Amino acid sequence: MQKLALLQFIQERSKATSKEIMEIVELFKENAIEKGGYFLQAGTVSDAYFFMETGFMRAYTFDYHGNEVTTNFYRANSLVFEPASFFTRTPSKENIQALTACSGYFIRFERLNQLFHSMPAFREFGRAMLVNGFAALKQRTLSIINETAETRYQQLLQHNGEIFQHAQLKQIASYLGITDTSLSRIRREFAKK
Protein backbone atom coordinates (compact mmCIF):
# COMPACT_ATOMS: atom_id res chain seq x y z
CA MET A 1 0.00 0.00 0.00
CA GLN A 2 1.42 3.32 -1.01
CA LYS A 3 -0.95 5.92 0.42
CA LEU A 4 1.47 8.46 -0.90
CA ALA A 5 -1.11 11.18 -1.41
CA LEU A 6 -2.33 10.79 2.16
CA LEU A 7 1.18 10.93 3.51
CA GLN A 8 1.88 14.08 1.60
CA PHE A 9 -1.42 15.63 2.62
CA ILE A 10 -0.64 15.21 6.30
CA GLN A 11 2.95 16.23 5.88
CA GLU A 12 1.97 19.57 4.39
CA ARG A 13 -0.47 20.28 7.17
CA SER A 14 1.14 19.14 10.38
CA LYS A 15 4.36 19.42 12.31
CA ALA A 16 4.54 15.73 13.08
CA THR A 17 7.82 14.00 12.27
CA SER A 18 8.11 11.75 9.26
CA LYS A 19 8.22 8.76 11.53
CA GLU A 20 5.04 9.80 13.26
CA ILE A 21 3.31 10.43 9.98
CA MET A 22 4.23 6.98 8.76
CA GLU A 23 2.72 5.52 11.90
CA ILE A 24 -0.42 7.54 11.36
CA VAL A 25 -0.77 6.61 7.73
CA GLU A 26 -0.39 2.95 8.64
CA LEU A 27 -3.63 3.11 10.57
CA PHE A 28 -5.67 4.27 7.63
CA LYS A 29 -7.37 1.51 5.68
CA GLU A 30 -8.21 1.48 2.05
CA ASN A 31 -11.77 2.02 0.99
CA ALA A 32 -13.72 2.54 -2.20
CA ILE A 33 -17.23 3.77 -2.86
CA GLU A 34 -19.03 3.15 -6.11
CA LYS A 35 -20.66 5.91 -8.06
CA GLY A 36 -23.96 6.84 -6.45
CA GLY A 37 -23.06 5.08 -3.21
CA TYR A 38 -23.20 6.71 0.18
CA PHE A 39 -20.27 7.57 2.38
CA LEU A 40 -22.65 8.78 5.06
CA GLN A 41 -26.37 8.38 5.50
CA ALA A 42 -28.49 10.86 7.40
CA GLY A 43 -29.53 9.39 10.72
CA THR A 44 -26.29 7.50 11.26
CA VAL A 45 -23.18 8.64 13.08
CA SER A 46 -20.27 9.75 10.93
CA ASP A 47 -17.60 7.40 12.16
CA ALA A 48 -15.08 7.49 9.34
CA TYR A 49 -12.54 10.18 8.67
CA PHE A 50 -11.92 9.65 5.01
CA PHE A 51 -9.05 10.89 2.88
CA MET A 52 -10.36 10.72 -0.67
CA GLU A 53 -7.60 10.14 -3.18
CA THR A 54 -9.76 9.97 -6.27
CA GLY A 55 -13.38 10.80 -6.94
CA PHE A 56 -15.95 13.42 -6.17
CA MET A 57 -18.66 13.66 -3.52
CA ARG A 58 -21.33 15.97 -2.32
CA ALA A 59 -23.13 16.45 1.00
CA TYR A 60 -26.80 17.29 1.15
CA THR A 61 -29.72 17.50 3.49
CA PHE A 62 -33.43 18.29 3.24
CA ASP A 63 -35.21 21.48 4.16
CA TYR A 64 -38.65 21.59 5.84
CA HIS A 65 -40.34 21.41 2.47
CA GLY A 66 -38.50 18.27 1.57
CA ASN A 67 -36.19 19.82 -0.98
CA GLU A 68 -32.65 18.61 -1.27
CA VAL A 69 -30.07 21.20 -0.34
CA THR A 70 -26.45 20.62 -1.23
CA THR A 71 -24.22 21.72 1.62
CA ASN A 72 -20.79 20.78 0.37
CA PHE A 73 -18.69 19.32 -2.39
CA TYR A 74 -15.57 17.25 -1.86
CA ARG A 75 -12.83 16.95 -4.43
CA ALA A 76 -10.00 14.47 -4.68
CA ASN A 77 -7.15 14.92 -2.23
CA SER A 78 -9.27 16.21 0.56
CA LEU A 79 -10.80 14.99 3.77
CA VAL A 80 -14.40 13.87 3.87
CA PHE A 81 -16.34 13.74 7.13
CA GLU A 82 -19.15 15.54 8.90
CA PRO A 83 -17.56 17.32 11.87
CA ALA A 84 -20.72 17.87 13.91
CA SER A 85 -21.72 14.22 13.82
CA PHE A 86 -18.19 12.85 13.93
CA PHE A 87 -17.09 14.71 17.02
CA THR A 88 -20.31 14.79 18.97
CA ARG A 89 -21.14 11.18 18.14
CA THR A 90 -24.68 12.09 17.24
CA PRO A 91 -26.64 11.12 14.11
CA SER A 92 -25.87 13.21 11.07
CA LYS A 93 -28.50 15.31 9.38
CA GLU A 94 -26.56 15.11 6.17
CA ASN A 95 -25.96 12.55 3.49
CA ILE A 96 -22.64 12.34 1.74
CA GLN A 97 -22.85 10.69 -1.63
CA ALA A 98 -20.27 9.70 -4.21
CA LEU A 99 -20.95 11.42 -7.51
CA THR A 100 -18.22 9.42 -9.18
CA ALA A 101 -16.44 6.25 -8.11
CA CYS A 102 -14.26 7.19 -5.15
CA SER A 103 -11.26 5.66 -3.47
CA GLY A 104 -9.09 6.59 -0.55
CA TYR A 105 -8.21 5.74 3.03
CA PHE A 106 -10.20 6.01 6.22
CA ILE A 107 -9.71 5.80 9.93
CA ARG A 108 -12.42 5.42 12.54
CA PHE A 109 -13.21 7.89 15.29
CA GLU A 110 -11.90 5.82 18.14
CA ARG A 111 -8.53 5.23 16.59
CA LEU A 112 -8.18 8.78 15.37
CA ASN A 113 -8.95 10.05 18.81
CA GLN A 114 -6.25 7.83 20.26
CA LEU A 115 -3.83 9.38 17.82
CA PHE A 116 -4.88 12.87 18.81
CA HIS A 117 -4.25 11.96 22.42
CA SER A 118 -0.90 10.36 21.85
CA MET A 119 0.53 12.74 19.27
CA PRO A 120 0.34 16.42 20.14
CA ALA A 121 1.79 17.38 16.78
CA PHE A 122 -0.93 15.53 14.96
CA ARG A 123 -3.59 17.15 17.10
CA GLU A 124 -2.82 20.42 15.37
CA PHE A 125 -3.64 18.75 12.11
CA GLY A 126 -7.05 17.73 13.37
CA ARG A 127 -7.76 21.18 14.65
CA ALA A 128 -6.62 22.75 11.41
CA MET A 129 -9.02 20.58 9.45
CA LEU A 130 -11.84 21.74 11.66
CA VAL A 131 -10.85 25.38 11.60
CA ASN A 132 -10.43 25.38 7.84
CA GLY A 133 -13.87 23.94 7.38
CA PHE A 134 -15.19 26.60 9.66
CA ALA A 135 -13.53 29.40 7.74
CA ALA A 136 -14.73 28.03 4.42
CA LEU A 137 -18.29 27.83 5.65
CA LYS A 138 -18.17 31.37 6.98
CA GLN A 139 -16.85 32.57 3.66
CA ARG A 140 -19.67 30.86 1.86
CA THR A 141 -22.27 32.31 4.21
CA LEU A 142 -20.97 35.81 3.69
CA SER A 143 -20.97 35.37 -0.04
CA ILE A 144 -24.60 34.31 0.04
CA ILE A 145 -25.46 37.42 2.00
CA ASN A 146 -23.35 39.90 0.08
CA GLU A 147 -22.93 38.77 -3.48
CA THR A 148 -25.41 38.33 -6.25
CA ALA A 149 -26.19 34.84 -7.42
CA GLU A 150 -24.35 35.58 -10.64
CA THR A 151 -21.16 36.53 -8.84
CA ARG A 152 -21.39 33.44 -6.68
CA TYR A 153 -21.79 31.36 -9.81
CA GLN A 154 -18.78 32.93 -11.46
CA GLN A 155 -16.61 32.39 -8.44
CA LEU A 156 -17.65 28.78 -8.08
CA LEU A 157 -16.98 28.20 -11.74
CA GLN A 158 -13.59 29.82 -11.53
CA HIS A 159 -12.35 28.26 -8.31
CA ASN A 160 -14.16 24.94 -8.40
CA GLY A 161 -14.84 24.34 -12.03
CA GLU A 162 -14.59 20.59 -11.65
CA ILE A 163 -17.87 20.66 -9.75
CA PHE A 164 -19.60 21.33 -13.03
CA GLN A 165 -18.11 18.21 -14.50
CA HIS A 166 -19.55 15.96 -11.83
CA ALA A 167 -22.63 17.46 -10.21
CA GLN A 168 -26.06 18.19 -11.62
CA LEU A 169 -27.04 21.79 -12.06
CA LYS A 170 -29.89 21.35 -9.63
CA GLN A 171 -27.44 20.21 -6.99
CA ILE A 172 -25.17 23.13 -7.71
CA ALA A 173 -28.09 25.54 -7.63
CA SER A 174 -29.10 24.58 -4.12
CA TYR A 175 -25.50 24.92 -3.04
CA LEU A 176 -25.51 28.44 -4.45
CA GLY A 177 -28.75 29.17 -2.65
CA ILE A 178 -30.91 29.53 -5.74
CA THR A 179 -33.28 27.37 -7.78
CA ASP A 180 -32.26 25.39 -10.81
CA THR A 181 -34.37 27.73 -12.91
CA SER A 182 -32.43 30.76 -11.79
CA LEU A 183 -29.12 29.04 -12.29
CA SER A 184 -30.11 28.14 -15.80
CA ARG A 185 -30.95 31.76 -16.56
CA ILE A 186 -27.72 32.98 -15.02
CA ARG A 187 -25.80 30.59 -17.20
CA ARG A 188 -27.56 31.88 -20.27
CA GLU A 189 -26.76 35.49 -19.42
CA PHE A 190 -23.22 34.56 -18.57
CA ALA A 191 -22.71 32.70 -21.82
CA LYS A 192 -23.56 35.80 -23.80
CA LYS A 193 -20.49 37.62 -22.52
Add this chain to the structure above:
Amino acid sequence: MQKLALLQFIQERSKATSKEIMEIVELFKENAIEKGGYFLQAGTVSDAYFFMETGFMRAYTFDYHGNEVTTNFYRANSLVFEPASFFTRTPSKENIQALTACSGYFIRFERLNQLFHSMPAFREFGRAMLVNGFAALKQRTLSIINETAETRYQQLLQHNGEIFQHAQLKQIASYLGITDTSLSRIRREFAKK
Protein backbone atom coordinates in the same frame (compact mmCIF):
# COMPACT_ATOMS: atom_id res chain seq x y z
CA MET B 1 -12.66 35.84 42.83
CA GLN B 2 -15.67 33.67 42.38
CA LYS B 3 -15.88 32.90 38.64
CA LEU B 4 -18.79 30.72 39.52
CA ALA B 5 -20.52 31.10 36.19
CA LEU B 6 -17.36 30.10 34.35
CA LEU B 7 -16.84 27.10 36.55
CA GLN B 8 -20.36 25.94 35.96
CA PHE B 9 -20.10 26.57 32.23
CA ILE B 10 -17.08 24.30 31.91
CA GLN B 11 -18.50 21.71 34.25
CA GLU B 12 -21.59 21.28 32.13
CA ARG B 13 -19.54 20.88 28.98
CA SER B 14 -16.54 18.75 29.87
CA LYS B 15 -15.66 15.54 31.61
CA ALA B 16 -12.80 17.07 33.54
CA THR B 17 -12.79 16.46 37.30
CA SER B 18 -13.79 19.20 39.70
CA LYS B 19 -10.21 19.56 40.73
CA GLU B 20 -9.08 20.01 37.16
CA ILE B 21 -11.79 22.53 36.48
CA MET B 22 -10.74 24.55 39.48
CA GLU B 23 -7.21 24.59 38.14
CA ILE B 24 -8.45 25.69 34.78
CA VAL B 25 -10.66 28.43 36.12
CA GLU B 26 -7.76 29.75 38.16
CA LEU B 27 -5.92 30.60 34.98
CA PHE B 28 -8.68 32.83 33.65
CA LYS B 29 -8.25 36.51 34.47
CA GLU B 30 -10.96 39.04 34.97
CA ASN B 31 -11.67 41.54 32.24
CA ALA B 32 -14.23 44.19 31.44
CA ILE B 33 -15.04 46.03 28.25
CA GLU B 34 -16.96 49.27 28.20
CA LYS B 35 -19.96 49.78 26.02
CA GLY B 36 -18.86 50.46 22.47
CA GLY B 37 -15.37 49.12 23.15
CA TYR B 38 -13.73 46.42 21.07
CA PHE B 39 -12.91 42.93 22.17
CA LEU B 40 -11.25 42.24 18.82
CA GLN B 41 -10.19 44.54 16.03
CA ALA B 42 -9.95 43.41 12.44
CA GLY B 43 -6.32 43.05 11.42
CA THR B 44 -5.16 41.81 14.79
CA VAL B 45 -4.86 38.24 16.00
CA SER B 46 -7.59 37.00 18.31
CA ASP B 47 -5.51 35.98 21.30
CA ALA B 48 -8.09 35.94 24.07
CA TYR B 49 -10.62 33.21 24.76
CA PHE B 50 -13.23 35.13 26.66
CA PHE B 51 -16.00 33.82 28.84
CA MET B 52 -18.49 36.67 29.03
CA GLU B 53 -20.43 36.65 32.25
CA THR B 54 -22.46 39.78 31.64
CA GLY B 55 -23.02 41.93 28.60
CA PHE B 56 -23.73 41.63 24.91
CA MET B 57 -21.45 41.74 21.87
CA ARG B 58 -21.60 41.45 18.14
CA ALA B 59 -19.08 40.47 15.48
CA TYR B 60 -19.00 42.21 12.14
CA THR B 61 -16.91 42.60 9.04
CA PHE B 62 -17.10 44.58 5.82
CA ASP B 63 -18.10 43.37 2.38
CA TYR B 64 -16.43 44.49 -0.86
CA HIS B 65 -18.71 47.48 -1.05
CA GLY B 66 -17.70 48.62 2.38
CA ASN B 67 -20.94 47.72 4.10
CA GLU B 68 -20.91 46.40 7.61
CA VAL B 69 -22.12 42.83 7.90
CA THR B 70 -22.94 41.41 11.29
CA THR B 71 -21.69 37.85 11.52
CA ASN B 72 -22.52 36.94 15.09
CA PHE B 73 -24.06 37.97 18.37
CA TYR B 74 -22.78 36.91 21.76
CA ARG B 75 -24.94 36.75 24.85
CA ALA B 76 -23.99 36.53 28.49
CA ASN B 77 -22.70 33.17 29.69
CA SER B 78 -21.05 32.25 26.46
CA LEU B 79 -17.60 32.11 24.96
CA VAL B 80 -16.37 34.93 22.77
CA PHE B 81 -13.50 34.41 20.34
CA GLU B 82 -12.87 34.15 16.63
CA PRO B 83 -11.86 30.54 15.93
CA ALA B 84 -10.21 31.08 12.57
CA SER B 85 -7.91 33.80 13.83
CA PHE B 86 -7.44 32.32 17.28
CA PHE B 87 -6.32 28.89 16.15
CA THR B 88 -4.44 29.77 13.01
CA ARG B 89 -2.73 32.76 14.62
CA THR B 90 -3.56 34.95 11.65
CA PRO B 91 -5.14 38.43 11.64
CA SER B 92 -8.89 38.46 12.03
CA LYS B 93 -11.16 39.83 9.36
CA GLU B 94 -13.78 40.50 11.97
CA ASN B 95 -14.36 43.05 14.67
CA ILE B 96 -16.03 42.07 17.89
CA GLN B 97 -17.61 44.98 19.68
CA ALA B 98 -19.35 45.34 23.02
CA LEU B 99 -22.89 46.59 22.57
CA THR B 100 -23.30 46.93 26.30
CA ALA B 101 -20.77 47.01 29.11
CA CYS B 102 -19.30 43.53 29.34
CA SER B 103 -17.43 41.61 32.01
CA GLY B 104 -16.02 38.14 32.27
CA TYR B 105 -12.82 36.12 32.29
CA PHE B 106 -10.24 35.43 29.63
CA ILE B 107 -7.29 33.22 28.97
CA ARG B 108 -4.67 33.67 26.27
CA PHE B 109 -3.97 31.26 23.45
CA GLU B 110 -0.65 30.05 24.74
CA ARG B 111 -1.92 29.13 28.14
CA LEU B 112 -5.11 27.59 26.83
CA ASN B 113 -3.09 25.47 24.47
CA GLN B 114 -0.95 24.24 27.34
CA LEU B 115 -4.13 23.22 29.11
CA PHE B 116 -5.36 21.37 26.07
CA HIS B 117 -2.08 19.50 25.93
CA SER B 118 -1.97 18.65 29.59
CA MET B 119 -5.63 17.83 30.20
CA PRO B 120 -7.20 15.40 27.75
CA ALA B 121 -10.59 15.80 29.38
CA PHE B 122 -10.51 19.54 28.85
CA ARG B 123 -9.50 19.10 25.24
CA GLU B 124 -12.97 17.74 24.58
CA PHE B 125 -14.36 20.98 25.87
CA GLY B 126 -12.31 23.00 23.39
CA ARG B 127 -13.34 20.78 20.56
CA ALA B 128 -16.97 20.96 21.58
CA MET B 129 -16.85 24.76 21.50
CA LEU B 130 -15.48 24.63 17.99
CA VAL B 131 -17.90 22.01 16.79
CA ASN B 132 -20.87 23.81 18.28
CA GLY B 133 -19.89 27.02 16.56
CA PHE B 134 -19.59 25.08 13.35
CA ALA B 135 -23.03 23.54 13.71
CA ALA B 136 -24.60 26.88 14.57
CA LEU B 137 -23.06 28.52 11.52
CA LYS B 138 -24.24 25.72 9.28
CA GLN B 139 -27.72 26.07 10.66
CA ARG B 140 -27.69 29.78 9.97
CA THR B 141 -26.41 29.27 6.44
CA LEU B 142 -29.15 26.78 5.68
CA SER B 143 -31.77 29.08 7.06
CA ILE B 144 -30.59 31.88 4.79
CA ILE B 145 -30.87 29.55 1.83
CA ASN B 146 -34.16 27.91 2.70
CA GLU B 147 -36.28 30.26 4.72
CA THR B 148 -37.83 33.54 3.85
CA ALA B 149 -36.51 36.64 5.52
CA GLU B 150 -39.72 36.87 7.49
CA THR B 151 -39.32 33.37 8.91
CA ARG B 152 -35.73 34.06 9.79
CA TYR B 153 -36.83 37.20 11.57
CA GLN B 154 -39.48 35.36 13.53
CA GLN B 155 -37.08 32.68 14.60
CA LEU B 156 -34.45 35.14 15.68
CA LEU B 157 -37.05 37.08 17.63
CA GLN B 158 -38.30 33.95 19.29
CA HIS B 159 -35.02 32.29 20.13
CA ASN B 160 -32.79 35.30 20.61
CA GLY B 161 -35.15 38.05 21.55
CA GLU B 162 -32.58 39.80 23.69
CA ILE B 163 -30.72 40.74 20.52
CA PHE B 164 -33.45 43.23 19.81
CA GLN B 165 -32.89 44.86 23.14
CA HIS B 166 -29.24 45.55 22.46
CA ALA B 167 -28.53 45.76 18.74
CA GLN B 168 -29.66 48.23 16.12
CA LEU B 169 -32.05 47.05 13.48
CA LYS B 170 -29.50 47.74 10.80
CA GLN B 171 -27.06 45.41 12.53
CA ILE B 172 -29.71 42.76 12.88
CA ALA B 173 -30.75 43.16 9.26
CA SER B 174 -27.26 42.42 7.95
CA TYR B 175 -27.12 39.40 10.23
CA LEU B 176 -30.37 38.18 8.70
CA GLY B 177 -28.97 38.79 5.24
CA ILE B 178 -31.32 41.62 4.30
CA THR B 179 -31.26 45.42 4.29
CA ASP B 180 -32.58 47.56 7.08
CA THR B 181 -35.33 48.68 4.73
CA SER B 182 -36.56 45.15 4.23
CA LEU B 183 -36.36 44.37 7.91
CA SER B 184 -38.44 47.39 8.64
CA ARG B 185 -41.09 46.24 6.21
CA ILE B 186 -41.08 42.74 7.61
CA ARG B 187 -41.61 44.12 11.07
CA ARG B 188 -44.55 46.12 9.87
CA GLU B 189 -46.19 43.12 8.26
CA PHE B 190 -45.41 41.01 11.27
CA ALA B 191 -46.92 43.54 13.66
CA LYS B 192 -50.25 43.38 11.86
CA LYS B 193 -50.73 39.77 12.88
Add this chain to the structure above:
DNA sequence: ACGTTTTCTTGTCATTTGGCAAGTGGCATT
Protein backbone atom coordinates in the same frame (compact mmCIF):
# COMPACT_ATOMS: atom_id res chain seq x y z
C1' DA C 1 -31.51 1.76 -31.98
C1' DC C 2 -35.56 2.55 -29.34
C1' DG C 3 -38.43 4.41 -26.09
C1' DT C 4 -38.36 6.03 -21.34
C1' DT C 5 -36.79 8.79 -17.83
C1' DT C 6 -34.26 12.43 -16.14
C1' DT C 7 -32.14 16.78 -16.55
C1' DC C 8 -31.98 21.20 -18.37
C1' DT C 9 -33.93 25.30 -20.52
C1' DT C 10 -37.38 28.65 -21.36
C1' DG C 11 -41.67 31.53 -20.99
C1' DT C 12 -44.95 33.86 -18.17
C1' DC C 13 -46.24 35.94 -14.16
C1' DA C 14 -46.14 36.85 -9.10
C1' DT C 15 -43.38 37.84 -5.13
C1' DT C 16 -39.48 39.34 -2.69
C1' DT C 17 -35.99 42.37 -2.06
C1' DG C 18 -32.98 46.34 -2.98
C1' DG C 19 -31.88 51.30 -3.96
C1' DC C 20 -32.91 55.74 -3.18
C1' DA C 21 -34.92 59.58 -1.10
C1' DA C 22 -38.05 61.74 1.94
C1' DG C 23 -40.26 61.77 6.20
C1' DT C 24 -40.99 60.75 11.25
C1' DG C 25 -39.78 60.34 15.93
C1' DG C 26 -36.70 60.07 19.86
C1' DC C 27 -33.03 62.01 22.34
C1' DA C 28 -29.36 64.86 23.77
C1' DT C 29 -27.33 69.46 23.70
C1' DT C 30 -27.77 74.12 24.09
Add this chain to the structure above:
DNA sequence: AATGCCACTTGCCAAATGACAAGAAAACGT
Protein backbone atom coordinates in the same frame (compact mmCIF):
# COMPACT_ATOMS: atom_id res chain seq x y z
C1' DA D 1 -38.16 75.50 22.76
C1' DA D 2 -35.04 75.09 19.08
C1' DT D 3 -31.43 72.51 16.96
C1' DG D 4 -29.10 68.74 15.20
C1' DC D 5 -28.23 63.93 15.05
C1' DC D 6 -29.43 59.33 14.54
C1' DA D 7 -32.33 55.31 14.04
C1' DC D 8 -36.12 53.84 11.91
C1' DT D 9 -40.01 53.87 8.61
C1' DT D 10 -42.24 54.50 4.26
C1' DG D 11 -43.20 55.17 -0.76
C1' DC D 12 -41.90 54.38 -5.32
C1' DC D 13 -39.84 51.89 -8.77
C1' DA D 14 -36.44 48.56 -10.63
C1' DA D 15 -34.10 44.25 -10.42
C1' DA D 16 -33.65 39.58 -8.89
C1' DT D 17 -35.63 35.45 -7.94
C1' DG D 18 -39.23 31.91 -7.40
C1' DA D 19 -43.26 28.99 -8.88
C1' DC D 20 -45.26 26.55 -12.33
C1' DA D 21 -45.69 24.45 -16.66
C1' DA D 22 -44.17 23.15 -21.18
C1' DG D 23 -40.75 21.90 -24.25
C1' DA D 24 -35.87 20.50 -25.64
C1' DA D 25 -31.90 17.89 -24.76
C1' DA D 26 -29.33 14.40 -22.67
C1' DA D 27 -28.72 10.10 -20.26
C1' DC D 28 -30.16 5.52 -19.48
C1' DG D 29 -31.75 0.76 -19.81
C1' DT D 30 -33.15 -2.85 -22.62
